[in-house]
Amino acid sequence: MRPIIKKVATLFLVLALVTGGMAAFAGTAAADTTTLAGDGTDTVTGFNASSSDYIERSINADDGTNGFDGDGTETLFMNVSYDGHDYAEISAAVDDGTATSQTVNMSHDKLKKLPGDAGKVTTVNVTTWGENASGDTTTAATEFSVDITFADDHAVRTIHSSNNSIVENIELSDDDDDGWVASLSSLNPLSSSDELVTIEDDVGIAGSQTDIKVYSEDSDVTEVIDNQLEDSEDGDRVGMFMTSEVGDGIVYVFANEPGETITGDEVDEDKDTYIVAHEGGQMDVNLGSDDFDDTDETASLSLTAGEKFDRKALQDDLGYSWRQAYGLSFDTFSLSDLWPF
Structure with missing residues (x-):
């Protein structure tokens, strides 16, 4: 190869490596770490429970001369709480007993259930x-506040008790109510289940870009939600949730993952408003641009598990035909359509 050709080939190779590297870098979101000073002025911005983002804090040994060995500390802890509830706690073994300080960090996804708008x-x-090894506090506890600003695409509600203010109503099944009475109730197509929970709140949003997560940490609330899903396959429309409203009307509710509307079309994440209910008491609310625009700052939620669907609402809000609305199976909680149209 002639020298001039070699130089040109080398130049193209260098450019390819550089631009390829730049493209790869551009395609990867940089991790964001916030170092906490612990003086009450700390702020975290753009919080959306990403596993790539972190908060970190340097913990000082009480013995400033001999380090952690001097006070016997073997494990360091960081806990984050809000409104009297613990949302995350991490621990880290002391790396160097002679060190007088060590930094511990917590990824944002540990705080996924932290409430906020x-x-x-x-x-x-x-x-x-x-x-120390016995679990005694050997490095004194330090407490301080941190302001966490939620990203525009993230909002959360978490229920810790059935007495929570956003739990509008809860009815639990009576285990003693069985036999022929229960059998008659289960055959009644107009009845609800013998348990019900309704969660209501106004959530701060930034238009349709906001994804809303609702979590239950209460065993009673979680049980009611899970029981409505037990006969459903992934992507099924779940009838015992479909009196739930987001904004001005009822919406589709699917089991575990988005599914199809009554027309057979997959829901559109960008345009359609719907809910995905998961076992474990979690409900994901997707806001669509057909219902929410960039200027909308609030989404009114009324999430109900355990109540029979309303046929007229299915027709008015979700586009069911008369036959589709009245041709639903009553022997399961899933919407099994008896007619293919």
Whole structure:
């Protein structure tokens, strides 16, 4: 190969490597780590429970001369709480006993159930401390507040008790109510199940870009939600959820993953508003641009599990025909269409 051709070939190779590397870098979101000073002025921005983002805090040994060995600390802890509830706690073994400080970090996804509205601040309490092998506190606890600003695409509600203010109603099944009475009730196509929960709240959003997560940490609420899903396959429309409303009308509710509308079309994540219910008491609310625009700042939720669907609402809000609305199986909680049209 002639020298001039070699130079040109080398130049193209270098350019390919450089531009290829730049493209790869551009396609990867950079991790964001917020170092906490612990003086009450700390802020975290753009929070959306990403596993790639972190908060970190340097924990100082009580013995400033001999380090963690001096006070016997073997494990360091960081806890994040809000409104009296713990949302995340991590621990890390002391790397170097002679060190007088060590940094611990927590990924944002550990805080996925932290409540908050899109674009708004949730102020949490952070506590750090150290313990010896016996579990005694040997590095004194330090507490401070941190302001966490939610990203525009993220909003969360978490239920810790059936007495929570957003639990509008809960009815639990009576295990003693069985036999022929229960049998007659189960055959009644107009009845609801013998258990029900309704969750209502206004959630701060930034238009349709906001994804809303609703979590239950209460065993009673979780049980009611899970029981309505037990006969459903992934993607099924779940009848015992479909009196749930987002905004001005009822919406499709699917089991575990988005599915098809009554017309057989897959829901459109960008345009359609719908709910995906998961076992374990989680409900994901997808806001569609057909119902919410960029100026909308609030989404009114009324999420109900355990109540029979309303046929007229299915026709008015979800496009069911008369036959489709009245041709539903009553022997399962899933919407099994008896007619293919």
